[in-house]
Amino acid sequence: MQIIRMNEIETVTNARGVTSRQLLNHDYTTIMNIILQPGDSVPEHAVPVDVFFYVVSGKGNIKIGDEEAVVSATDIIVCPPNTKMSLVADQGVEFAVLNVKTPSLGFKR
Numbered sequence: 001m002q003i004i005r006m007n008e009i010e011t012v013t014n015a016r017g018v019t020s021r022q023l024l025n026h027d028y029t030t031i032m033n034i035i036l037q038p039g040d041s042v043p044e045h046a047v048p049v050d051v052f053f054y055v056v057s058g059k060g061n062i063k064i065g066d067e068e069a070v071v072s073a074t075d076i077i078v079c080p081p082n083t084k085m086s087l088v089a090d091q092g093v094e095f096a097v098l099n100v101k102t103p104s105l106g107f108k109r
Contacts, residue, residue: 006033018042025104032099036060036089044086050102051079053087058095061088 009021018040024031033056034042044063053062059072063086064079070090071077079085089095 009033011035016043020099023098028103030101030104034087034097034099036087036095036097038089038091038093038095040089040095042085042087044084046082046084047101047105048081049105050081051085052100053077053079054098054100056096056098058093059090060095060097061090062086 004023006021006023009023011019011021013019018034018036020032020034022030022032036042036058053071053076055071055073055075055077057073059070062069062071062077063084064077065083065085069077087095087097
């Protein structure tokens with residue numbers, strides 16, 4: 001059995017200024033915990049794999065393709081491959097999501 005204790009994994013800040021922690025990375029799945037402070041964002045981008053977001057805590061705005069929605073804890077949002085996506089944390093509250101990519105970006109069939 002493998003237990004991943006999310007809060008025990010060190011966070012890093014990437015070139016876009018987004019704070020995250022890698023929870024799992026193998027051929028079939030990558031899981032990242034993205035933590036946005038109030039007003040922070042993940043800029044619009046697309047990836048060539050299936051993605052879904054699970055909102056762990058807080059509230060924010062998510063855009064998938066041309067659709068936008070306000071989402072909060074326990075919501076799951078699906079994003080097909082090659083579709084632009086972005087996240088913005090609501091003002092006044094931290095916004096934490098799990099970002100799950102299947103398969104991993106480096107996986108070759």
